[in-house]
Amino acid sequence: MEQALLVLSNVPDAELAGTIARTLVEQRLAACVNIMPAVQSVYQWQGAIEHASEVTLMIKTTQARYAELEAAIKAAHPYDVPEIIAIPIAAGLPAYLNWIVAETRKELNV
Secondary structure (H helix, E strand, O other), rough: OOEEEEEEEEOHHHHHHHHHHHHHHHOOOOOEEEEEEEEEEEEEOEEEEEEEEEEEEEEEEEEEHHHEEEEEEEEOOOOOOOOOEEEEEEOHHHHHHHHHHOOOOOOOOO
């Protein structure tokens, strides 16, 4: 079976999260996107400690669609260096993993 991935990305607000999620699903770059509101991020950026309220996207896709998914997120994202992290899904309900693969097949994209 094709490798399923869980991709994580944080965005600055719920409106952008919804826009990105809808675009990824419409373009079949993701089977599903969960939007997790109100996470607090603490990080270093350009020599300063930053605190930001962000919205996390949990994106289910496949390795075959990852490059296009990454490009779509980067194109829509306002950050200079957006968080885009792909984690291989090592195990899961076979029917769900098959659904991810089926929903992200490029040849089904109209």
